[in-house]
Amino acid sequence: MKERKLLFVTQFEELWFDALQSLMDLRKSGFNHVVFLHVIERDKVAMHRGKGYLKGEETKLREIANIRFIDWAESLFEQGMEVGAYIVVGNPLPKIISTAGDEGVDLIVTGHHKRGKVEELYAGSETVDILRRTSTPVLVYKYMLPSGKINERPFERPILAMDWSPASERAVNYLINFKEIVKEVVVVNVVSDKEIKGASAMDIQATRKNNRQRLDEVCDIFRNEGIEADSHLYIGDTCGEIEKAAQEREATMIVAGATGKSGLKEIFMGSVAKKLANNSAFPTLLVPANIKSEIN
Amino acid sequence: MSKKVLTVDDDPDIIAFVKTVLEENGYDPLIARNGEVGLDLARKEKPDLVILDVLMPKQSGIRMYRELRADQSLKDTPVIILSGIAKRTFLRSQEALTEFGDQPVPEPDLYIEKPVEPDELAETIKTFIG
Numbered sequence: 423m424k425e426r427k428l429l430f431v432t433q434f435e436e437l438w439f440d441a442l443q444s445l446m447d448l449r450k451s452g453f454n455h456v457v458f459l460h461v462i463e464r465d466k467v468a469m470h471r472g473k474g475y476l477k478g479e480e481t482k483l484r485e486i487a488n489i490r491f492i493d494w495a496e497s498l499f500e501q502g503m504e505v506g507a508y509i510v511v512g513n514p515l516p517k518i519i520s521t522a523g524d525e526g527v528d529l530i531v532t533g534h535h536k537r538g539k540v541e542e543l544y545a546g547s548e549t550v551d552i553l554r555r556t557s558t559p560v561l562v563y564k565y566m567l568p569s570g571k572i573n574e575r576p577f578e579r580p581i582l583a584m585d586w587s588p589a590s591e592r593a594v595n596y597l598i599n600f601k602e603i604v605k606e607v608v609v610v611n612v613v614s615d616k617e618i619k620g621a622s623a624m625d626i627q628a629t630r631k632n633n634r635q636r637l638d639e640v641c642d643i644f645r646n647e648g649i650e651a652d653s654h655l656y657i658g659d660t661c662g663e664i665e666k667a668a669q670e671r672e673a674t675m676i677v678a679g680a681t682g683k684s685g686l687k688e689i690f691m692g693s694v695a696k697k698l699a700n701n702s703a704f705p706t707l708l709v710p711a712n713i714k715s716e717i718n
Numbered sequence: 719m720s721k722k723v724l725t726v727d728d729d730p731d732i733i734a735f736v737k738t739v740l741e742e743n744g745y746d747p748l749i750a751r752n753g754e755v756g757l758d759l760a761r762k763e764k765p766d767l768v769i770l771d772v773l774m775p776k777q778s779g780i781r782m783y784r785e786l787r788a789d790q791s792l793k794d795t796p797v798i799i800l801s802g803i804a805k806r807t808f809l810r811s812q813e814a815l816t817e818f819g820d821q822p823v824p825e826p827d828l829y830i831e832k833p834v835e836p837d838e839l840a841e842t843i844k845t846f847i848g
Contacts, residue, residue, distance in 0.1 A: 457775070488802065495773050496807040499780060502814030506752075506775045525776065 425504070427455040429527040429558075431518055434460065434487070436533030439494050440572065441565040445531065446501075447575050450602040455504040457525050458494065460487040461514040484509050515548060519555050530560045534699065549699040553680040553710045559596055560680075561707045568703040573674055576705045581608045581673035583664045583694070584640060589679025593709040594640060597677060598647050606650040608671045609640045612663040613655065630655060661697040668704050680708040720746035721847050724765035726756030726782065727800070728774045732832070736769060736800075736839070743840045745847075753777030757785050760792055766847045770826075772801040772808060780811050787823040796827040796846045800839075805829040 430442055442456070467480040487509045495505040506525065510517050522530055530552065552560050567573045577600050584590045597607060611633050618626050637653035644651035654671070656663035668676050680695035698706045723745045725736045733749055740747040748763055750756035754776040760768060768786065772779035779799060786792045799808060808829065816822045828842060 492773060492802045496803055499772075499778075499803065499807050499811035500814065502811060502818055504778055504781055505773060506778060507773050508775055 423452040425454050426452040426528040427457060427525055428453045429457045429459060429518070429522050429525065429530045431459045431461075431514075431530065431532045433514075433533070434490060437531070437563060437565075439497070441533075441563060442494065443497075444565050444572055444574050444576065445563070447577060447603045448529075448600075449503070451577075451600045453529070454502075455506070456498055457521070457527060458491050458505070458507040459518065459521050460491070460507075460509050461517045462487070462509070462511045463514065464512055467511060480511060515551055515555075518552055522556055522558050527558055530556070530558050531563050532560060534562050534564060549708065550680060550693060550696045553695065553708055557710055557712045559707060559709045561705060562699045563705050564703065565705070567674075568669065573705065575603065576675045577603045578605050578674050579608065579672065580604060580675040580677045580707070581610060581664070581668045581671055581704075582640075583660075583676065583678040583698075584609055584611045584637065585660075585679065585681075585694070586611075586636065587679050587681050587711070589681050589709055589711040591679070592711065593677050593679045593707075594643055596709050598644070598649070601647050601649050604649050606652065607641075607644050608667070608673060609637050609644075609651060609653045610664065610667045611637055611653075611655055612660045612667075613657045614660055615658060618657070660694050661701065664694075664698065665702055665704070668702070673704060675705045675707055676702055677707045677709065680710050720744055721766040722746045722748055722763055723767045723769060723843065723847075724748040724750065724756065724760055724763065725769045726750045726753060726774070726779065727769075727771035728752055729771070732771070732800075735836070739836050739839050740843070743843065745843065751775075753779060753782030753785075757782050760786060760795070761789065764791065765795065767843060768795055768797045769800050769843075770797055772799065772803040780808060780815075783826060784812070784815065784820065784823055788821065798828045798830060798842065798846070799826045800830050800832060800834060802832045804831065 462480060462483045467476045469475055491507045498505045508521050549560055549562055565573050582593060582597060613629060613633060633655055641651035641653050654667060656667055664676060676698055678695060678698060695708045723740050725733060725747060727733055728751050737747045748759055748765055750759045752774045770779045770783060779801065783797060786797060812823055
């Protein structure tokens with residue numbers, strides 16, 4: 423099996439070692455190489471009036487991160503894994519992109535924050551920015567389930583939100599890469615209120631039938647790979663219904679394609695990917711339209 | 719001709735420190751910032767000694783060490799591990815890789831946990847390559 427790399431981005435505020443440990447099931451799918459990335463935000467060490475560049479502060483922050491990474495790395499090395507680490511100063515977004523590119527990672531794992539400067543990176547729009555600028559899927563990881571328990575096997579029962587876009591079609595292929603750890607995929611499609619506004623009962627029934635058929639075809643793809651699959655059709659607000667479906671079906675993760683909308687459209691309309699990254703209580707795996715890892 | 723010492727470490731402060739020690743003691747320093755580049759440089763330059771960190775980007779010292787020991791032209795080159803990672807971890811990781819089917823490798827010639835004093839480092843290098 424090809425050795426795959428995971429980029430674990432942490433600001434030591436949301437994602438700790440127990441979060442990484444809960445992802446160790448990924449080893450069964452070849453993820454045997456973990457690369458840590460900690461970005462010291464520039465404004466924490468940048469020029470301050472009368473003080474200049476805070477070199478001492480940078481050294482302190484670097485060493486704190488280094489001590490933590492050494493401790494984490496020791497645990498992984500002892501399990502026979504390969505580990506690398508980057509501690510860099512700068513703006514998180516370009517550093518994530520460049521590190522993912524330099525290392526050729528297969529999956530980027532980030533946390534989700536909603537406060538202070540860190541929000542600029544971890545809020546949903548920045549996750550979408552990563553997806554626009556890289557072909558690597560991004561897992562916005564929330565390792566505590568809504569029940570309060572640690573999500574020990576996030577890939578065990580993913581819910582896959584299909585909207586028939588190229589990105590969601592590719593999410594199907596990407597998910598197959600994890601067939602060693604995925605027990606069942608729940609494939610859902612949400613028919614939005616907008617789609618049925620003003621439609622006749624016949625039209626609505628036709629939409630339902632057509633989407634059910636397409637969902638069944640996706641299930642067959644998974645079954646052919648030895649993965650159990652089940653499909654459900656929802657109707658209403660897309661993100662709300664996906665979240666509801668994840669709760670109803672006891673999902674361990676939400677998987678969705680991230681379509682590359684233009685910046686302006688993104689700002690005014692938002693996107694499903696952004697809303698899921700921001701608001702979902704579940705880990706959210708977002709797959710860009712052009713992904714790096716297709717089926718081997 | 720000066721003896722060549724390859725230092726593989728991603729920490730610029732450590733590189734500067736080791737380079738100074740090497741130059742002051744008459745050695746020819748070669749520098750690489752990760753295991754991948756380090757291995758290429760080792761194969762090209764055939765250093766007399768390798769000083770190797772463990773936790774690095776691209777390829778760790780653990781994997782690079784295995785590659786060095788598997789390379790016929792480099793397998794006898796002395797290697798000093800200079801790292802913040804504990805020696806116990808290094809040895810356990812090598813055991814784990816062997817259990818997964820890789821060839822067993824001997825222990826490194828010396829393992830020093832960071833930090834190291836300049837005099838200690840210079841003396842240690844001298845004992846290996848004179």
